[in-house]
Amino acid sequence: MDKFQKDFLNILKSALISEKTTIKEDFNWEDALNIAKEHDVLVMLYYGIKASDIDASEDIMQKIKQNVYVLVQKSTFQEYEAINLYKEFDNNKIVYMPLKGEIIKNLYPCIEMRYMGDIDVLIKSEQYDLIKDIMQKNGYNELCESDHEYIWDKPGKLHIELHKHLIPSYNKDYFSYYKDSWKNAKKLSETNYCLSDEDFFTYIFTHLAKHYRDGGIGIKHFVDLYVFLNKVKDLDKKYVEKELEKLNLTTFYKNVLNTVDVWFNDKEENEISDFITNKVFSSGAYGTKYNKLMAEALKKSKSLNSTKNIRMIYVFQNIFPSYKKMEKRNPILKRIPFLLPALWIVRWFEILFFNNNLIKEKGQEIYNTSEENVKKYQDELNFVGLDYNFKE
Incomplete structure (x- = not known):
């Protein structure tokens, strides 16, 4: 851990336990500001600066305060909207369980210190038609459905992910443990559920x-x-x-x-x-985009029991995307699946004539997806104790 990382983390710790810390004179405040924004810990950084009476430049403090004001305002809107939505769920006998940051924020010295871009709530899929009606009546727009969640947004107020499962099914090893998402749920009220401290900690660590x-x-x-x-x-x-x-x-x-x-x-x-x-x-x-690319390539190599030819497989998958990927962009496939080959051709035409940047981007990804790079990513995961313990 270098000096900058140590100082940065000490400022965050100061916010959490209200103990003063000191930092090096050459501490790079611009880097600190950028990292705090990237990692959603800017409010925490601000509280740490105040708790330690750190003398940052006026320019830096102005930038931090401006951003913090916006983030705290967003957190306030989130809290207000979430409370109202839970009341609607209660009144309509919708069973739900708040997850992740929506719970853990309450353990921080103040809830706005734990900023969230969205909130996560586990629901029961069989109640989704009722939930959908409630969401629409309360000003939410349905954005999309993914493998494990329904994503909704109330512009300027709240982005919410309604989970069908605690873990995506494509994370097969973790999903096998969490397949029954409600097995460890404990009843707080007729509709509101939670996990025990132990099961909650196990879940956030798995996440x-x-x-x-x-x-x-x-x-x-x-x-x-x-x-x-x-x-x-x-x-x-x-x-x-x-x-x-x-x-x-x-x-x-x-x-x-x-x-x-x-x-x-x-x-x-x-x-x-x-x-x-x-x-x-x-x-x-x-x-990062690069690491996500390596992760996808590594998962594919697990199915092949080899990292060889992974680049050619990646090329093939980009020319002929799977039905599942194409169906996300072309919902008509749900009704007329045999249109898949025709939609591949439409996609090629669009990319060749209207999206040259995508060609360059995919070309770089193909270059990066080498056997050597994928093997390196595998070694890095193994080094810290991780692996993909399944085949796609």
């Missing part, structure tokens, strides 16, 4: 592992672990470890908790904690 493996995860999610473990002192860690063992996450769990201790509890760093720290700082909130 972190999923994103790290699929392309990267940001600082905020490591801070979540620190905040949770600091607040929930009676956590049954043996239960958590037993469940994570079922998920093949034991080694990664130990490495991540060690990294969290290096960040916030003055534990001595090692090669793995340094590697994870650098990876997280360079990942943004949810990974």
Whole structure:
């Protein structure tokens, strides 16, 4: 961990525990501002600066304050809209369970410190027709449906992901554990459910592992672990470890908790904690395009039991996208699936004559998808204790 990373994390810690910290004179505030924005920890950075009475330049503080004002306003809108939506669910006997940041924000010194771009709520798919009607009546627009969620937006107010499952089905190893999303749900009221502290922690850690493996995860999610473990002192860690063992996450769990201790509890760093720290700082909130490309290629290589010819397979998949990918762009395929070959031709025409930038972009991706690069990504995952334990 370099000096900048250490100072940056110390400022965040200062916000969380209200203890003063000092930073080096050559601390790069522009980099700090950019990283905080990328990782959704700008509000936390601001509170840390104030808690430590750090003397940043007037220009930097003005930039931070302007951004923080907008983020706090968004958080306020989110909170208001979420409360109203839950009331609607309660009144209409809709069963729901808030997830991830919607729960963990309440463990932070103030909820706006844990900024969220959206909120996640688990629902029961059999109630979706009723839910859809409620969402529309309350000013929400349905954006799309993915493998594991329905995505809605109320412009300028709230972006919400209504989960069908806790984990996407294409993450087959983790999905096999979470296939019954409601199996560990505990009833708070007739309609509102939650997870136990142990099951919640297991879930947010699995979510972190999923994103790290699929392309990267940001600082905020490591801070979540620190905040949770600091607040929930009676956590049954043996239960958590037993469940994570079922998920093949034991080694990664130990490495991540060690990294969290290096960040916030003055534990001595090692090669793995340094590697994870650098990876997280360079990942943004949810990974890089390059790492996501490598993750997809690696998953495909698992099906082939080899990284050989992975580039040619990637070329083929871009020329002839799967039915599932084409159906997302062309809903008509749901009704008339035999149109797939014709829509491939339409796609080629559009790209060749109207989207030359996409040709360049895909060309670069094909170049990057080499056996050497995919193998390197595999080694990096194995180094921290991760792998894809399934075939597509």
